Amino acid sequence: MSDLQTRHDRDIALIAEKVKEFYKNQKPFRIYHGTTGSTRPMAFKAGTFIDTQKLNRIFPVNKEKMTMKVEPKVAMDELVAAAQKEGFLPQVVPELMGITAGGAFSGTAGESSSYIHGLFEETVAEIEIIVGDGTILKASANENAELWEGACSSMGTLGIITLLEVKLVPAKKYVQLDLRRANGIVDAMAKMELAIKDPQYEYVDGMLFEKDYGVVMFGKLTDKPDNGAEVRSFVKRNEPWFSNYIEKVGADRTKDPKPIALPVDQYFFRYDRGVFWGGKLAFDYFHVPFNRVTRWMLDPLMGSRVAYHGLHEGGFANKYIVQDFDMPESKAGPFVEYISTILPNYQFWLCPAKTGNDLKVMHKLLPPGGDQEKHRIMREERIYNVGVYGKGTKDHDKFVKLNREIEHKLWHDFCGVKILYAHAYYTEEEFWQIYNKAIYDEVRKKYNSETLPTVYDKISQDMQSGRREPKHLGGTIGAIRAFLGLLSHKRRTNYLLDKRGGSASAAAAKQSSAPTAKSVDEKPVNGVNGDLEKQAHGSSTTDGFDARAFAAQHVTSPHLKASMAASAPNGAAKDASSDVETAVDQTPTPESKDHAPAISAPTPTTEAARIPLPHTVTDEKLESTALSGASAIEKPVQASSTASDPIAAADDLFDRAVSAKETRPNGIVKA
Numbered sequence: 120m121s122d123l124q125t126r127h128d129r130d131i132a133l134i135a136e137k138v139k140e141f142y143k144n145q146k147p148f149r150i151y152h153g154t155t156g157s158t159r160p161m162a163f164k165a166g167t168f169i170d171t172q173k174l175n176r177i178f179p180v181n182k183e184k185m186t187m188k189v190e191p192k193v194a195m196d197e198l199v200a201a202a203q204k205e206g207f208l209p210q211v212v213p214e215l216m217g218i219t220a221g222g223a224f225s226g227t228a229g230e231s232s233s234y235i236h237g238l239f240e241e242t243v244a245e246i247e248i249i250v251g252d253g254t255i256l257k258a259s260a261n262e263n264a265e266l267w268e269g270a271c272s273s274m275g276t277l278g279i280i281t282l283l284e285v286k287l288v289p290a291k292k293y294v295q296l297d298l299r300r301a302n303g304i305v306d307a308m309a310k311m312e313l314a315i316k317d318p319q320y321e322y323v324d325g326m327l328f329e330k331d332y333g334v335v336m337f338g339k340l341t342d343k344p345d346n347g348a349e350v351r352s353f354v355k356r357n358e359p360w361f362s363n364y365i366e367k368v369g370a371d372r373t374k375d376p377k378p379i380a381l382p383v384d385q386y387f388f389r390y391d392r393g394v395f396w397g398g399k400l401a402f403d404y405f406h407v408p409f410n411r412v413t414r415w416m417l418d419p420l421m422g423s424r425v426a427y428h429g430l431h432e433g434g435f436a437n438k439y440i441v442q443d444f445d446m447p448e449s450k451a452g453p454f455v456e457y458i459s460t461i462l463p464n465y466q467f468w469l470c471p472a473k474t475g476n477d478l479k480v481m482h483k484l485l486p487p488g489g490d491q492e493k494h495r496i497m498r499e500e501r502i503y504n505v506g507v508y509g510k511g512t513k514d515h516d517k518f519v520k521l522n523r524e525i526e527h528k529l530w531h532d533f534c535g536v537k538i539l540y541a542h543a544y545y546t547e548e549e550f551w552q553i554y555n556k557a558i559y560d561e562v563r564k565k566y567n568s569e570t571l572p573t574v575y576d577k578i579s580q581d582m583q584s585g586r587r588e589p590k591h592l593g594g595t596i597g598a599i600r601a602f603l604g605l606l607s608h609k610r611r612t613n614y615l616l617d618k619r620g621g622s623a624s625a626a627a628a629k630q631s632s633a634p635t636a637k638s639v640d641e642k643p644v645n646g647v648n649g650d651l652e653k654q655a656h657g658s659s660t661t662d663g664f665d666a667r668a669f670a671a672q673h674v675t676s677p678h679l680k681a682s683m684a685a686s687a688p689n690g691a692a693k694d695a696s697s698d699v700e701t702a703v704d705q706t707p708t709p710e711s712k713d714h715a716p717a718i719s720a721p722t723p724t725t726e727a728a729r730i731p732l733p734h735t736v737t738d739e740k741l742e743s744t745a746l747s748g749a750s751a752i753e754k755p756v757q758a759s760s761t762a763s764d765p766i767a768a769a770d771d772l773f774d775r776a777v778s779a780k781e782t783r784p785n786g787i788v789k790a
Contacts, residue, residue: 139253191221207287231322240271247282251568294386298376334369344380356418360393446535447500468506
């Protein structure tokens with residue numbers, strides 16, 4: 120057994136024990152990932168969740184099976200880079216870098232290759248999952264098949280997915296895009312259907328910028344673009360966003376744009392900068408001109424990871440429509456026409472998938488209003504995803520009414536369903552008139568998963584939430600928090616924790632902010648398991664960490680020694696029954712011994728609490744790794760002083776500066 124597998128087995132065994140404790144006490148719990156690709160407001164309270172942030176390992180490609188095993192917290196950019204290094208690509212790559220493998224499987228994710236391969240969940244050959252009683256199982260089409268199918272698009276409500284086997288295709292260097300101008304939704308879909316039947320293409324999607332103006336894009340993998348295809352890049356701060364470029368070149372009504380070629384990884388994440396065109400909304404909100412200069416200045420804030428962080432911190436989730444809808448081909452055109460009448464000036468993303476019979480999520484649906492003919496259409500026709508992203512209304516009651524109207528007409532008139540990463544305003548009765556609750560409950564009962572929340576529990580939106588409009592100060596605070604997230608691991612990974620929970624939630628926040636631990640050959644860096652970390656650290660010869668011994672033997676700075684000694688527990692060693700996995704602040708420090716980082720490191724006494732560290736550590740630049748493992752049922756790690764860590768100090772100073780904030784019922788805060 121490889122070291123990678125051994126470490127994976129160790130970590131999931133610890134998680135399984137925690138699940139068993141929740142199950143034994145019949146205490147509900149949720150799964151905490153540290154970040155989210157959902158636009159729904161959420162807040163995790165201490166004592167109610169299990170932290171899975173450490174599950175981000177990537178296993179070597181099985182070249183014979185053309186699959187790669189990954190843990191659920193592996194992000195799409197890491198997955199692509201790791202597969203590409205070995206000459207492969209995932210069959211389906213959701214378009215935002217920070218979407219994780221587990222989230223894509225559990226939350227219904229597709230992309231421009233979905234008309235060939237289905238949604239991301241269809242490309243997962245097998246999962247490993249910890250079900251509600253702590254049992255670790257494997258599930259596939261041939262083993263625990265009802266669990267495998269039930270876990271798809273279940274929002275993590277059947278168990279904790281701990282490993283996914285993802286199907287791959289051979290890699291090439293570029294995706295060449297042939298661009299066709301479309302005169303509205305009917306023309307766009309007709310041209311996409313022609314491309315779908317053309318075997319040279321492997322990727323098809325489109326954008327409508329106005330009701331009668333859009334561009335559809337047909338991609339093919341190639342090592343050498345055709346003559347006349349310009350190789351383009353859209354990742355540098357002085358380059359346009361992909362969506363802006365396509366809108367500009369498609370504006371000429373007299374001819375189709377010229378073909379372009381993108382490096383394959385840039386193609387997969389072409390919408391990440393600017394988050395499709397959603398980044399424009401931030402410029403509009405803050406009354407900042409939208410031009411090349413301002414985009415250049417604010418480029419670090421325009422990636423999807425920062426955008427989602429700001430969306431939650433600033434309270435914007437209740438005021439903007441960021442939603443995707445799946446529906447049969449024959450209903451997509453009328454749906455776009457309907458949305459255009461109630462939300463004028465909106466733009467749309469169009470993405471074809473396979474037929475309803477070939478998509479697992481469509482098997483979970485009941486006939487709309489009991490109408491079997493509508494059910495037949497949903498099963499037999501190709502499914503189209505229609506993305507609708509834009510500004511809502513300032514009036515909260517109108518915002519809720521608008522969402523509920525769309526939900527009702529989507530299901531009853533257009534045979535469609537909402538992708539559940541977004542806001543949902545269904546009543547519980549309405550929701551279970553869409554999804555087959557009987558089959559869902561049967562699987563939950565069989566695998567003892569009834570202590571987890573249901574899908575409805577997770578997606579239902581408090582209709583009073585967000586009643587007050589986020590003021591500019593609140594939005595500014597959210598934007599600053601998101602910017603600090605670029606610098607601070609703590610900021611990036613605890614913005615979903617409930618800040619109202621007092622000391623317990625504060626302790627959970629500090630635990631969850633610990634960087635994920637990896638040995639030097641384990642953490643995927645630029646898609647390579649540890650190549651860069653090995654260069655930085657060399658091979659570690661220590662297999663554990665004692666704060667006081669480490670300080671005495673390796674550290675010369677009195678500031679660092681004092682900080683480490685202060686953080687170690689006084690008197691007797693830590694209770695051996697606790698499985699807290701301690702952490703060292705990973706923030707790089709300035710080139711000054713007067714600004715050494717503060718370290719929180721109680722002395723571990725159990726093997727689970729021992730963490731690998733590089734053998735040689737300097738005061739000027741402390742490079743470290745740590746296991747975070749800060750679940751709700753673990754003892755809190757002692758808080759460390761931030762006085763000598765400038766970024767942590769800035770975090771705390773900023774928190775104090777906005778401590779008089781008003782807290783909304785859903786945990787999203789605003790000034």
